[in-house]
Amino acid sequence: MDPRDTTLALWTAGVAAVGGHAATRAALEGAEAPDRIFAVGKAAGAMARAALERFPDVPALVVTKDGHGDGLPEGVTLIEAAHPVPDARSLRGGAALRQAVEAMVPGERLLLLVSGGASSLAEDLAEGKTLDDLAALNRHLLAAGLDITAMNAERRLISRIKGGGLLSHFRGARVRVLAISDVPGDDLGVIGSGIGAAPPAPAFDYSAEIVASNAHARAAAAAEARARGIAVLAEEEALHDDLEVLAARIGARIRVMGPGAMILGGEPTVVLPEHPGRGGRNQALALALAREIAGCAGITVVVGGTDGTDGPTDAAGGIVDGATWGPGGAAALAAADSGSYLAARDALLTTGPTGTNVMDLLIALRA
Known part of the structure; x- marks a missing residue:
């Protein structure tokens, strides 16, 4: 896999x-x-x-x-x-x-x-x-x-x-x-x-x-990681902050993480422009983290709303790696149009309704 x-x-x-x-x-x-x-x-x-x-x-x-x-x-x-x-x-x-x-x-x-x-x-x-x-x-x-x-x-x-x-x-x-x-x-x-x-x-x-609750979801993700022989490097409710602040703080941790998984939960906040584009907070956080890990080999990040929807879209969030960030990324973040950018790069997380809602869940994996 x-x-x-x-x-x-x-x-x-x-x-x-x-x-x-x-x-x-x-x-x-x-x-x-x-x-x-x-x-x-x-x-x-x-x-x-x-x-x-x-x-x-x-x-x-x-x-x-x-x-x-x-x-x-x-x-x-x-x-x-x-x-x-x-x-x-x-x-x-x-x-x-x-x-x-x-x-x-x-x-x-x-x-x-x-x-x-x-x-x-x-x-x-x-x-x-x-x-x-x-x-x-x-x-x-x-x-x-x-x-x-x-x-x-x-x-x-x-x-x-x-x-x-x-x-x-x-x-x-x-x-x-x-x-x-x-x-x-x-x-x-x-x-x-x-x-x-x-x-x-x-x-x-x-x-x-x-x-x-989010704690239950994080614990289950951690148990799945261990069952696959993957070290759990962090399991925290750590996503309660401004999106850009989170991206910088979490991105710095992800860049230097060793082999294994970081499992984080919570709900970022974001200030939108007057006429936002396509996307939601999870798509925006995914793209901002793609910027933070740009060029890093062997790292994959999934971040999404556990209900299967993110803002007024049918996507739950995004799946990014060191190659996702590129031209147009900064403009998409500034315009709150991360969904359009991620869709063009096959980087949207789309699940449909999940039958639950326990805030957001982020998994960062270094192979």
Whole structure:
């Protein structure tokens, strides 16, 4: 297997280990049946499929990203919406969730499945706020270079269902939340802007569990490397910083690494120009790292969003080596058009929806 295939295999092993279906299925072993199943986020389809295999007769509502709801059984209410910038369907999804929670009666039990992306996919706006306000806020947040915690704090300010707001409408007996974390620290109050968080002093039994995270993905990638006889040189959550700062810092480490693999996770931030081109933060980081390792033989880097998408594109990220950087690379980075550059060099990472979302994963391999 050549270095490109090996590096991609390590990345894929990490993502497969945090699949929403498997993680949810494992968490529900021996669980009692709920009265309703609601799932929201990019991994909502995969998580709901597992729950409905365990509880096939329970009514279910799923709100997820376009193309991420395939394979759900008949009878499921499915609402697909836009990401990363919300659209009118996002308001429909948010209202449907609130109304479904409100409709539950005393004594009933709710299974709520939450994953990243819910901030955009489902919204029920505070009084006086409009879809235009929501879309403008999201465009501003995506371009401003803020981390996910700061972004979701802003989103909660205009929402009726974030930050514990959704479950403030619950009149039943028990809520169990299973969440896939796409935020640093796995804080349920930040995942999906807190759509699965409990309200203050809830009048019902509430429990929450993180069933998959970036740490799980990194550990699985490291285990795959060791099983292949590859030394693991680093396994860290080290991607939380400005993209260019990260590229310089990580690039310096990669250039001098010995034979083996570095496995890094997190979520870079990037400030976009007024009219960005094609790409997302992972494609931009891949291209910036290609610049840092230009001319280095024997090094391959894969960096991608674990959900299978990167920004408003159908690529997850990029696969680069010492020969990827060349004329036009600097201009592509400056114009936030890394996707076009990588596509022209067969260096895009394209996976399709993965059924999970645990931030980003980077594998650097030196043969």
